[in-house]
Amino acid sequence: MKILVCISNVPDTTSKITFTNDNTAFNNVGVQYIVNPYDEIALSKAIDLAEGGKGSVTVITVGDASTDATIRKALATGADNAIRINALPRDAWFVANQIANYAKESNFDLILTGRESIDYNGTQVGAFIASILNIPSVSISKKLDIDGRTATVEREIEGGKEVLTLNLPAVIGTAEGVAETKIPNMRGIMTARTKPLDVIEPIEVTQLSRIVKFETPEPRGAVTLVDASDVEKLVSLLHEKAKVI
Template sequence: MKILVCISCVPDTTSKIAIDPLTSQISSQGLTFIVGPYDDYALSRAIEIKESSGAEVIVLHVGGSDSEALIRKCLALGADSAVRIDGNPTSSSQIASAIVAYVEQNPMDLILMGKESIDYNSGIIHGLVAGGLGYTHFNPVMHLDIEGEGLNLEVEMDGGKMEVYCPLPAVLGCQEPIAEWKIPSMRGIMTARTKEIVVLTLNSDNHIQLVKADIAETARKHTMIPAENAEQLIDLLRTETNVL
């Protein structure tokens, strides 16, 4: 079995976040970056599967060279190899497209990633990847076991969880308690230094462009409209938002 674990590199939760006024994006000055916590869960479960059934684990990240120290940490934890698609992606769709293009050339049985990153929290990349590849998709997955040619899963849902059998290939968004985070051993750290990180080029074709992102939290109406008063909602949308 070949397992691809897609990781994000995000600001440490203890970092002080500042917005660059020129770009309206998060300023990287003074930030400490970490592997996304939910991606850590995905990687830890992949390594457990490797240890129990001999799977091959490949780590993939879409981003710049400044992420290589974190990628090497994933190798130290037990991943067999790593791929970095070099570039500065500007949207979830661009990242998903890069992953899809890689997997089309390098077929995988299972693709794991966190249910969302903790910076933008879009939580849509696993769905976009699954749609692009035509793979089965579940999110967020709390438990994962290999069962024959498929997977036994526990998936969180409104009000509880559901147990499902999932055929392979599949794309899963992961969260706790799917596994416990792992700590790299000294042997793993030394071994990771000799492992190659394959660097590929990001396809810059991206038809999605951010025009404006300006949401004033204090301007939110927080108005509750009863379902039977749909006409009132329509009037508000017409008069106060100019969307109709």
């Protein structure tokens, strides 16, 4: 089974988020980049599925050379080879077109993405790829089993879950529960340097959207502390002041 895992290079969870150029660009000075945590779940699942010679795992990302460290981390975790589309990821539509363009020539059985990226919090790339390739997709899966050419997926729905089957090839977005996140071991780190990382130039894509500015949320006012012996006060504050009950 040939598996393609889409990796996004995102600011570390604990990064302070600030903007430059009059709040039109993300300020990446001093920011540590990591493999998007949801994509790590996708990668870990792919490695499980391919284990014991049952398949191969290719990771793909859209980014400039500064993303190579993130790609090497994915290779160290256990991917067999990597593709980098040499372009800055403009938006989800651009990224999806680059990946779909690569995938359509390569006959992957399964394309995995994380359910969303922790930077722009979009859930778009996976379903865009599936739409371009005209294959089925599930955007947020909690469980994934593959049997021959059939995938059985448990997906989250409001107030419950849904179990569905779909034929491969398919695109599946992974969330918590699909796999335990793997961490690179020493052997993985050593071999990562020798695994192939191919750099491909991007294709032209019509731009349909752009981010015009960013804002940071208004800081909340100082906390109003209520004494533990006076919970009635909390109830009346929530009713009269916050007006939420």
